Amino acid sequence: MSNFTAGLYVVATPIGNLDDLTVRARQVLQAADVVAAENPTHTRALLAQYGIKATLTPLHQHNEEQQSAPLLARVAAGEIVALVSDAGTPLMSDPGYRLVRAAKEAGLSVIPVPGACAAIAALSVAGLASDRFAFEGFLPAKSKARRERLASLASESRTLIFYESTHRIVESLEDMAAAFGPSRRACVARELTKLFETVSTAPLEALVALTRADANAQRGEFVVLVEGAADDDGSAAQLREGLRVQALLKAHLPPSAAAKLAAEITGAPRKALYGNGDGGN
Structure with missing residues (x-):
């Protein structure tokens, strides 16, 4: 019999190193009546590493509205529903917001099971101010929209945190240097907790040159942090x-x-x- 009460459990999973799945997360996933996963195939492989057998159902950006009602009906009936994304903490540039909002509006229990988060992991080692920060997630894929978004953030005094893909990392860094100035300090955290993890903090112009010159530095998953604008006169x-x-x-x-x-x-x-x-x- 499970020690966990009925509710929607928002469960963080590893961003790379499998040892980062917490003991409590394992227990919740083992006890769950159903696991709502961004990609069930990916999550099934993760759970198999720990010998966890679970019933999985897909929950992603295209079906979240349709899936929310039946999942919350299960919670209301006394079941445990676990929400996971492909990696890290759900809702951080991942699906789940509509499900959590609907659960709160229905008066159902929503329980966080904290763990790995790429944005916070990168912030902790970037060497940039961490007392105030703004998480911006992924920038627009189109160049014009991306440059406009960055221009709107040029005077932001908080440390800015972005996610970026391997296909756009060079272009995004170039656009950041243009929008914020080449001397603005920034950090590129690549493949966090994985075998080829690198964390580089330097002025944006140096990070552009470093990334452009090394094909390996353009591979993987990225968190980019940019120092906030100076609070001056x-x-x-x-x-x-x-x-x-x-x-x-x-x-x-x-x-x-x-x-x-x-x-x-x-x-x-x-x-x-x-x-x-x-x-x-």
Whole structure:
């Protein structure tokens, strides 16, 4: 008989090293009446490593709305439902938000079973400020949308945390250097807890060069952290805001018009904006 009460258990699984599955997580997965998994085939292989036999059902971004009601009906009937993603803590750029929200709205128990999380693991070893941070997840895949998102974050003073794929890591780092400045410190954490784990902290221009020059540095799963903008005097903050607005406007206006309008909107010095790259006539 299980020592766990009925509820929806949000269970963190390893991001690489299988020893990072906690004892409590193993017990919950063993006791679960059903495990809702992002990819049941992947999760079944993970559970087999620990000799855990479980009933699995798929829960991913395409079926979460349809799956939530029957899963929560099982919780309401007194069963244990475990939610897992392919790796790490569920809901961190993974499915599960709608299921958890529906469970809370129905008055059902939602219990966290904490463990590995790539974002927090990377933050703990990056050497960047960790007292305040903003998790941004994956950036847009399209270049224009990605650059606009980064431009909107240029004046953010908190440490920024991104996930990125092997296919876009070089382009994303280049866009970050353009948006935040080449000297802004950042960290690229690759393949955390796995055999080829690397954690590199340096100015963005150095990280771009390092990653571009080494094909191996472009492989795997990435967490990228960027130091927040300095909290300095108001004029510098105003200029950062002017540059952010200018970057957004340049997608729709000629450079000189974008600089002029950004100066009018933010009060930033027009001369400084005109001198920003192709901002002049």
